[in-house]
Amino acid sequence: MENTPSNIDITFITINYNSSHHTIAVVESIIAHTLNDCNYEIIVVDNASEFEDYTHLHDTISSFPRVSIIRNRINNGFAGGNMLGVNSAHGKYYFFINNDCLFLNDVGSIMKRYLDGHSNIAVATAKITDKKGHFSSSYKQFPSVIKQWFGNSVHRQLSSKPFPSNKVRLEAPTAVEIISGSCMFFRAEEFNAIGGFDTVFFLYCEEEDICKRVWNNGKEIYFLPEAEVFHVGGGSSIRNIALEKEFYISYTLLIDKHFSCFERLLIKTALVLKQFRRIFTKKNGLSLFLFVASGAPIHESLRYQQSVR
Known part of the structure; x- marks a missing residue:
């Protein structure tokens, strides 16, 4: 079936910033693992990379099916780059995925199937693992006065909603408070209803902010361990x-x-x-x-x- 704006199930959105080798790999992994009966599109936002990096990206993936590239003239960061992608998105679901991730199975279809059956869930994430097979911060807790002064354990004990610790290996679909910005599968209707990512954040804390607004809007956030993603980490930046x-x-x-x-x-x-x-x-x-x-x-x-x- 030919993809048209009215029948696209999932829009995958990823950002490239001077790391085209990662971006090409994640696009290839999406295509390789997503079943043909899922109608999807892939939007790559280039956040004003150096010309050589952008040229390598464009020359490699511009001929890939269902893939489009948006060239940004300025680096708008995580929130701004993703919102630029949303401007061209047509899917019933938006899948924001870091370019230094790789799909290990049909992540998009797994998450779509689960959210199709659970209208109370606005956003979900996958089991994100690192090179050692460890969970890579798939979920965490929102900041609080108690957490800042006394730590996560005391915060969970005193919280009215004791969400699981990120040190616990969850083996079943579970409601969590905050999910990693590296892998966020949104129901487009809910994402749009709360205004999407707040572009006041350039880097970091976008996921805490939007997850807080999801819960405030009366919807839930879930961790789905059946969906599996490998996260290299630091693909577009070196910590300094x-x-x-x-x-x-x-x-x-x-x-x-x-x-x-x-x-x-x-x-x-x-x-x-x-x-x-x-x-x-x-x-x-x-x-x-x-x-x-x-x-x-x-x-x-x-x-x-x-x-x-």
């Missing part, structure tokens, strides 16, 4: 102090958005104290402490170091 600062910028934005003034004060105080203890044990500890203590100013975001190509 600039990225660590970017995390704290996003984390501060998240806290400011979802907590009261008093809760924000408690969480940020705990965060500053934690960074102070790391001054003597962590590389760049002093720089990060001063940065967090100054409020993780947004004007230092990598967002403002991008130029239009």
Whole structure:
């Protein structure tokens, strides 16, 4: 059956940023594992990669069936890049998948089948594993005052909804609080209803924000272990102090958005104290402490170091 905007089941969306070898591999794995009776499209958003990387990507996958490439003139980050892909998406489901992931089975069809039968679920994720076969942060907990001061265990014990720890290997479909942004399978209707990703976040914390809004909207989030994804990790970035600062910028934005003034004060105080203890044990500890203590100013975001190509 020929794909038309009205009959597409799943839109796969992935972002390329100077890592075309990863992007080509994930596109090939989607095509290889997705059954022909699933009508789908693949949208690759290139977030203003260097010309050589984009050319390699374009020359390799432009002839692939069901694949389209959108060339962004500026790096809009995770949220902005994915929302650019959404602008051209036609599927009943949106599957946001990091380009440094690989499908190990027919992940899209498995998730579609489960959500087709459970209208209360807005978004799901797969069992994401690393090179050692360990769970790779498929699910986690939303920040809280208790979590920041006393840790995850105490937070779970006192929470009204004790979601499972990310250290537990779940073997059955299970409701979880937050899922990894590397693999998010959304019912398009629900994604659109809450406004999609908040593009105020450049990198990091987009998944915490949107999952919080899903729960606030009365819908559920599930982990589906039958669907399996391998995640290489760090495909588009190498961890450095600039990225660590970017995390704290996003984390501060998240806290400011979802907590009261008093809760924000408690969480940020705990965060500053934690960074102070790391001054003597962590590389760049002093720089990060001063940065967090100054409020993780947004004007230092990598967002403002991008130029239009």
